[in-house]
Structures are given as C-alpha cells and as structure tokens.
Amino acid sequence: xxxxxxxxxxxxxxxxxxxxxxxxxxxxxxxxxxxxxxxxxxxxxxxxxxxxxxxxxx
Numbered sequence: 001x002x003x004x005x006x007x008x009x010x011x012x013x014x015x016x017x018x019x020x021x022x023x024x025x026x027x028x029x030x031x032x033x034x035x036x037x038x039x040x041x042x043x044x045x046x047x048x049x050x051x052x053x054x055x056x057x058x
Contacts (some may be wrong), residue, residue, distance in 0.1 A: 004053050006035040
C-alpha cells in the first residue's frame with residue numbers, strides 16, 4: 001500500500017465528532033482504521049486479506 005492514509009486532515013476533522021469517546025482503553029488510530037476499511041471496500045477483500053498496514057485482522 002503505497003499511500004497508507006486515504007483521508008486528508010480536513011476530511012478527518014469533519015468526521016471526528018462522530019467517533020466514539022475513549023472509556024479507559026486507549027483508542028487505535030482512527031485514520032488507519034478508516035483507511036483500511038476504504039481499501040477493503042474498494043478492492044473487494046476480506047479484512048484478513050488486507051495488507052498489515054491496515055491493522056490486525058481481528
């Protein structure tokens with residue numbers, strides 16, 4: 001994956017109010033997760049088939 005992040009800083013700022021708040025457990029990088037979801041949907045893959053840059057398959 002040559003470009004890990006599919007969303008710009010402006011796009012992430014617009015989406016940030018919709019993310020859940022952290023309650024004790026540290027949150028993962030939201031941009032990384034959303035970029036992984038976009039990559040999976042665009043390429044018709046399962047999460048377990050995604051590159052490791054998208055995060056763990058669980």
